[in-house]
Amino acid sequence: MKPAPFEYYVPRSLDEALALLAEHGYDAKPLAGGQSLVPAMNFRLAQPAVLVDLNNLADLAGIMADGEGGLRIGAMTRQRAVERSPLVAQRAPLLAETLPYIAHPQIRNRGTVGGSLAHNDPAAELPAVALALDARMRVRKQDGERVVAASDFFLGIFTTALEPDELLTEIVFPPLPPRSGVAFEEMARRHGDYALVGCAARVTLAENGKVSDSRLVFFSVGDGPVQAVAAAKTLRGQRPGPAAMRASAEAASQEIDPPSDIHASADFRRHLAQVLARRALTRAVDRASALR
């Protein structure tokens, strides 16, 4: 249970880090909080030849207000800092509600927001939240920058749109439309375990109280965050009563295609998805209604 040897670099600037990634390409791995990469290296499931440690890039950490109601979070911001941030609680309540579910405080003290998103573990909370909130990923490489929408960023199991010479530097969370409510639910056998199923819901109400937009994003049910697009749409134009929310949650549990594994059968995951989606929608609607 010891990592294989590797070359270690600890760049002092983003430019230096990008130059190292450009030089070493697929041989190199950026090291963020290391809470997923280091266990994988201890098991020798990952054996990168080169590690580029991002932990001294202070410019990549920080939580800032962005325009009217938006939020920007540096990729190297520790999850614990996000959890404790009053600005996050105010401007991205879904993120604030989700953070305590991510592993344990000892892990969140090291784990970073960008690291979790770039890793795209199918059981991870943050990719689902990023997708639910229409987050935008700011991505740098040596000779340029691009911004990738969350919907284009998560490509599959442990796979994102990031190229080997690119770094995720910042995540932008745009403000929610008026009269929007959000909620997060997950079921795990013990607090801090990987979720058997989790769900983020987002509902926007029109002035007349009917649903104008809704969204359900699940995790631990596929190869990354999974949006139940059709099921969420069934709520649109409706009054969000218990029957409508139950029907939408039921449709979502049929729309997703969860795996069976040693932790839970596909049928049990569908059942959990339905229950969690109903709870999340109910709370999201309550919160949106309170803003009317």
Next chain:
Amino acid sequence: MTHSITITVNGQAYTRQVDARLLLSDFIRHELLLTGTHVGCEHGVCGACTVLFDGEPVRSCLMFAVQADGHAITTVEGLSSDPERLHPLQQAFWEAHGLQCGFCTPGFLMTLVPFLEANPTPSEAEVREAISGNLCRCTGYQHIVDAVLLAATRLNGD
């Protein structure tokens, strides 16, 4: 290629040459011979290797020693400066039977000391959540919870 690092552990600075792949947990145990920090699962699940990194509890098996260059570490050996006098939390673990084999205990202590500093009057539910990242196979956790609540009472001078 080795790296020269200087790490302050329990207030004392140590300079060593290390391989990049040396885990912080192994550095503490094998280089500094501070064997109070225990190594259980080596993939971040059991919590036995928890130490304070710049005052915050972290898994020392999920960091490389080279990453701690210039930083301060506190291990269980640093909880009390007097070998004849335990830290109040250690004393409470002893009195409330918060350990049996003791393998997990250093990790629990290093998780709970900053927890009690941040939350001096925790509820039982808060204590249980605080220790959710540490595994104990002997006690069934009840006596650990008792010990934390006892320590909290004493630290508050009641």
